[in-house]
Amino acid sequence: MTPTLATKADDADRLAALAAERYRNAQQLGGDWNETLETILSHRSVRSYLPKPVPHMAVELAVAAAQSAPSSSNLQAWSVVAVEGTERRSRLNAIAGNQRQIAQAPLLLVWLADLARPREIAEDGGSTADGLDYIESFLLGVIDAALAAQNAVVTLESLGLGTCYIGAIRNDPEAVARELALPDGVFPVFGLTVGFPDPAQPAAVKPRLPQSTVLHREHYTKEKRSHDLAAYNKVLRSFQTEQAMPALDWTDQVSHRIGTVEALKGRHVLAAAARRLGFQLK
Amino acid sequence: MTPTLATKADDADRLAALAAERYRNAQQLGGDWNETLETILSHRSVRSYLPKPVPHMAVELAVAAAQSAPSSSNLQAWSVVAVEGTERRSRLNAIAGNQRQIAQAPLLLVWLADLARPREIAEDGGSTADGLDYIESFLLGVIDAALAAQNAVVTLESLGLGTCYIGAIRNDPEAVARELALPDGVFPVFGLTVGFPDPAQPAAVKPRLPQSTVLHREHYTKEKRSHDLAAYNKVLRSFQTEQAMPALDWTDQVSHRIGTVEALKGRHVLAAAARRLGFQLK
Numbered sequence: 001m002t003p004t005l006a007t008k009a010d011d012a013d014r015l016a017a018l019a020a021e022r023y024r025n026a027q028q029l030g031g032d033w034n035e036t037l038e039t040i041l042s043h044r045s046v047r048s049y050l051p052k053p054v055p056h057m058a059v060e061l062a063v064a065a066a067q068s069a070p071s072s073s074n075l076q077a078w079s080v081v082a083v084e085g086t087e088r089r090s091r092l093n094a095i096a097g098n099q100r101q102i103a104q105a106p107l108l109l110v111w112l113a114d115l116a117r118p119r120e121i122a123e124d125g126g127s128t129a130d131g132l133d134y135i136e137s138f139l140l141g142v143i144d145a146a147l148a149a150q151n152a153v154v155t156l157e158s159l160g161l162g163t164c165y166i167g168a169i170r171n172d173p174e175a176v177a178r179e180l181a182l183p184d185g186v187f188p189v190f191g192l193t194v195g196f197p198d199p200a201q202p203a204a205v206k207p208r209l210p211q212s213t214v215l216h217r218e219h220y221t222k223e224k225r226s227h228d229l230a231a232y233n234k235v236l237r238s239f240q241t242e243q244a245m246p247a248l249d250w251t252d253q254v255s256h257r258i259g260t261v262e263a264l265k266g267r268h269v270l271a272a273a274a275r276r277l278g279f280q281l282k
Numbered sequence: 283m284t285p286t287l288a289t290k291a292d293d294a295d296r297l298a299a300l301a302a303e304r305y306r307n308a309q310q311l312g313g314d315w316n317e318t319l320e321t322i323l324s325h326r327s328v329r330s331y332l333p334k335p336v337p338h339m340a341v342e343l344a345v346a347a348a349q350s351a352p353s354s355s356n357l358q359a360w361s362v363v364a365v366e367g368t369e370r371r372s373r374l375n376a377i378a379g380n381q382r383q384i385a386q387a388p389l390l391l392v393w394l395a396d397l398a399r400p401r402e403i404a405e406d407g408g409s410t411a412d413g414l415d416y417i418e419s420f421l422l423g424v425i426d427a428a429l430a431a432q433n434a435v436v437t438l439e440s441l442g443l444g445t446c447y448i449g450a451i452r453n454d455p456e457a458v459a460r461e462l463a464l465p466d467g468v469f470p471v472f473g474l475t476v477g478f479p480d481p482a483q484p485a486a487v488k489p490r491l492p493q494s495t496v497l498h499r500e501h502y503t504k505e506k507r508s509h510d511l512a513a514y515n516k517v518l519r520s521f522q523t524e525q526a527m528p529a530l531d532w533t534d535q536v537s538h539r540i541g542t543v544e545a546l547k548g549r550h551v552l553a554a555a556a557r558r559l560g561f562q563l564k
Contacts, residue, residue: 018346022346022349022350027346029339029343030342030343031339032441034440034441035316035317035318036317036318036321036436036437036440037343037437037440040347040350040436040437041346041347041350042350043350043351043352045352057311057312058313059497060310060311060497061312061319064309064311065319065323067304067491068322068323068324068325069432070446070447072449073535074488074532075536075539075540076490076491076496078496079495079497079498079502080496080497080498081498081499081501081502082497082498082499082500084499084500085500088500088501114496117504117507118536118540119540120504120507121511121533121537122536122541124533125534127538128541128542129537129540129541130540130541130542131539131541131542131543131545131550132540134543134549134553135552136546137540139424139452139471140449142421142424142428143428143449146424146425146428147431149429150351150428150429150432151322151432151436154318154322154433154436155318158316158318159313159316165352165354167355179501181501183502186502189421189425190425206356208349208350208358209349211349213361213399214348214360214361214362214396215341215342215361215362215364216361216363216462217363218363218364218366218367219363219370219461219462219463220363220394220462220463222402222465225399225402250356251403251407252407253355253356254400254403254404255404255407255409255411257355258357258400258404258411258412258419259404259409259411259412259413260410260413261412261413263413264413264416264418264419267418268413268416268418268564270417270418270421271416271417271563271564274417281417281553282553
């Protein structure tokens with residue numbers, strides 16, 4: 001079907017609106033609009049949910065989407081645990097520092113780098129599994145899990161659900177492993193809360209850095225960086241003011257978040273925890 | 283708009299077809315079809331491309347999509363280098379073991395965990411950046427880059443482009459860093475070839491493990507695993523036969539791929555390389 005001129009103009013308007021919301025600068029986005037672009041570009045993390053369960057159908061679609069993500073050498077070195085039980089969710093929330101979105105969401109998906117499955121397969125077949133003892137294999141599992149999870153996020157959003165990643169389960173991966181009965185060689189990478197967004201508490205699209213800060217051509221460059229960062233500090237302050245949040249330069253937030261060991265909230269011992277969970281990280 | 287009964291039946295048919303292609307078993311997928319689901323569930327890795335450049339517009343949409351992915355604490359600890367120059371692509375291809383898809387694709391995106399930017403921000407503001415010295419921060423950058431890249435993949439596919447991840451740039455991250463002028467604290471996580479799929483060499487949807495192998499309810503379980511693996515070996519063999527590939531059990535492929543240090547193709551020294559690139563991995 002050839003789009004009419006009117007449709008093309010509508011497409012351009014919609015892409016301009018999405019770009020304006022995401023960047024709040026002169027960034028232009030061209031080309032034809034489509035529904036997938038709309039879903040992805042209008043992402044927002046949802047922290048307020050209705051007390052309404054997530055249909056099993058949606059979970060199965062999300063996992064099919066996750067499995068449709070690329071996987072290194074087709075190893076499929078990940079798993080996911082869907083936690084709905086109130087008590088288990090509440091104990092996992094305690095590990096993550098008691099966050100409102102975990103308390104409210106009817107479903108918590110815990111995404112796992114799963115090297116236990118390939119190890120078992122190799123050992124059952126009488127082979128060694130020596131390649132798994134290296135940090136490369138740990139990374140492979142983490143990347144497989146992340147690509148899978150992001151496909152699930154986009155899919156859930158296309159179905160009208162909202163999500164929020166929970167990195168804080170890495171505050172104590174061993175406690176998470178006990179709670180979910182994870183065997184040796186399985187590492188909880190992050191959680192993901194899932195539920196129907198509460199329309200009374202709508203989430204906003206968070207503006208991001210100018211494209212020129214993250215997109216490099218042919219080789220890495222920081223030519224425009226100081227200009228970009230000053231502009232982004234301004235953009236984020238105006239966003240914070242709109243959201244009735246305390247206004248703070250992004251660069252100061254970054255300094256605070258990575259400045260000290262304390263700011264890691266316990267995750268400075270992650271390497272030791274991963275080793276106790278069966279990853280040699282050679 | 284209320285969907286008509288006819289539309290609902292079409293939706294069900296389309297979801298059934300997508301499920302059949304991805305799983306080749308009794309897996310059902312229910313609910314309403316949408317364009318985003320179609321894009322994600324019908325993913326295939328593309329290794330044959332037309333000699334036709336990727337429009338700049340598409341790269342900008344892909345990067346906007348990447349930036350729309352969630353980012354831990356909004357640190358946005360990733361960057362991407364778009365490599366189009368023939369000579370640089372060919373040198374990067376040599377590092378990755380000379381793969382057909384890298385030679386053919388007009389664009390290679392190299393996705394980076396970027397802790398150099400937050401470090402510079404902190405140090406310019408007179409702060410320390412001690413939190414960055416831990417494996418947790420390395421993981422954070424890798425995860426941020428992976429979530430961003432997967433959003434780009436889905437977006438590029440929605441625009442009719444094809445992609446293929448290239449984990450093999452981790453065969454020698456230091457050579458990649460030299461080629462792309464990466465500063466200390468920036469790690470190349472993976473490449474991604476991008477181009478228009480060659481219709482003369484269509485790629486197929488690769489069947490994946492049964493959902494019950496990867497989706498766990500409430501806690502981890504391997505109850506159905508041996509049954510699932512036997513079924514998947516059969517499914518993959520029939521796929522390989524169709525594709526005129528040598529038929530080999532998936533479980534044997536896994537054993538081969540992770541069995542030995544040699545199978546890591548040089549990536550057993552990744553930890554040392556990352557340390558020389560400025561990651562202490564404490």
